[in-house]
Each structure stands twice: as C-alpha cells, then as structure tokens.
Amino acid sequence: MKRLVIMTVGKTHSGKTTFARALDKELDNSFVMDQDNQAAFLNTFYAKLQPKQGPNILKHSLSQLIVHYAIENTELHLIVCNSNRSQKSRLELLEGLFNKKQFVRILVHFDIPDNVLMERIIRSRRSTNIFRGAYTSFGIAPKATS
Template sequence: MRRLVVITVGKTHSGKSTFAKELEKQLSNSLIMDQDNHAAFIHTYYPKLQPTIGLNKLKYAISQLIVDYTKENTNFHLIICNSNRSKAGRKYLLEQLFPKGQFIRIVVHFHIPDEVLQKRIKSTQRSTNILRSAKDFAEVLARQNALSIYEDTAAPTADEADYLFTMKNNEEVDAIIKRIVQLASG
C-alpha cells in the first residue's frame, strides 16, 4: 500500500484544520501534523525558547521530528495541516520529504475569498497563543495578503503533486474528502 500525504495550502481561517480533522476521521490509518499545535506547545511549556524575531526553528524541528518518526515507524497516511503557501516550502515537502513513488502526494488548496476569511476571523474562538509577532488573526491575514505579491506565495499548480484539489467554499469539503478516501483505497 502506498501512503498518502495530504498537504493543505491556504490563508488563516480558510478551513485547513477543520478539513484535516474531518479527513482524519474518514481516512483510516491517518495522522494530522499541525504546526499550530507545536506553536501552542512551545508557547505553553517553553515560552523562553520562542524567538522574538525570525523563524521559529524549534517549531520546525518538532514538526520535522514528528514527520520523520511517522514515516520511519508507522504506516500512517499523513495530513500536513499548515499554510504551506510558499512554493519553495511545498517543493521541499513534495520532493524531499514525500518523494514521488513513495507517497501519493495530494495538495488541497483553500482558495477562499478574503471577505469570508474576515468574517470568520471576527467570530473566531481560536486562541491567539500560537501567534508570536501578530496581535490577532486579522493582522495575520493582512500580512499574508501583503506577502501574496511575491511569486513564492503563488497558488499551487497541478504539476506540483500527483493530485491537486482547489476548495472555493465549504460545500466542496465532503466531495474532496470522499475522493481522497477513494485514492487511499486504490
């Protein structure tokens, strides 16, 4: 059995975590790897180790350890639930960590309009303890939009992975999950 890796791509509050949790319920033998959980863990238990500027290398190291352990010691399908908006970052994931032939590589792009994201942010109950340099999720979205002018944050393309699904609204969730589950069963 070839394992699946499902990589979510999207801005804050686009539905990546909700989708990942629902997919994990329906895709047997799967595991979510979500860097927001690692950020919350560091914030709660190791706040002195959080960098004040630059990359959160500890968060990335924890994520890498979990991926490596899962790949080497389990046969779980992996659901990588992060923003993954950088083309270079996706390339690293898809070519180095999850190479063609070893995994069925699936990208799910959450292409949700900003107006919807802004409404979700206004009514969110999510803790901001995962944030280091932004005061709230509205600021995160504003920063993501500012970074979108750079080529490296380009939307995923069909040639990046074995399968690309683009989600434009919540009504597509069930159909995409069903298709991914079908891919897992051959």
C-alpha cells in the same frame, strides 16, 4: 502499497484544520500533523526559547521530527495542515520528505476570498496561544513600538 500524504495550504481561517480533522475521521490509518499544536506547546512550555521575529526554527524542527518519526516508524497516512508556504517551499517539502516511490502526494489549496477570511477572523473563537511575541489576535498585526 503507497501511503498518502495530503497537504492542505491556505491562509489562516481558510478551513485547513477543519478539513484535515474531518478527513482524519474518514481515512483509516491516518493522523493530522498540525503545526499549530507545536506552536501552542512551545508557547506554553518553552516561550523563552521562541525567537522574537523571523522564522520559527524550533517549531519547524519539532514538526519535522514528528513527520520523520511518522514516516519511519508507522504506516500511517499523513494529513499535513497549516502549511501556508510558497509554491517553491511546498515543492521542496514534498520532494524532500515525501518521495513519489513511497507516497501518493495530494495538495489541497484553500483559496478563500480575503473578505470571507476577514469575516471568519472577526467571528473566530480559536485560541491565540499559537502566536508568539506581541500578536494577540488573528486580526491586524501589532504596530511596531519605537
């Protein structure tokens, strides 16, 4: 029997993690792969290794290791959230990690209007320990200093 991989895609505060956690409770034999967990772990214990800017290769590598482990050593369905990727990157991820012979691949796109997202961000109580560098909130990015 094929396993499921459900990838949620959308901007911050669009409901990806909330949906993934609710689905995990209903879908037997599954787990949620949430990159925010890796970001919080790295920022808590390995902040000095985090890049100051650009892609977070360490976070992505850790996430990829966890996914590879789950694929190779379990029979779990994967719910991959926090995947705010371009269409090309999503396709590369699906083709590279989750082949059609082994997985039924489902993409759930959260296309929430920006004004709704901004209201959610303003009211947010989510931890900001997923951020690296000068970011301190889900709101407007910090201004560059000279």
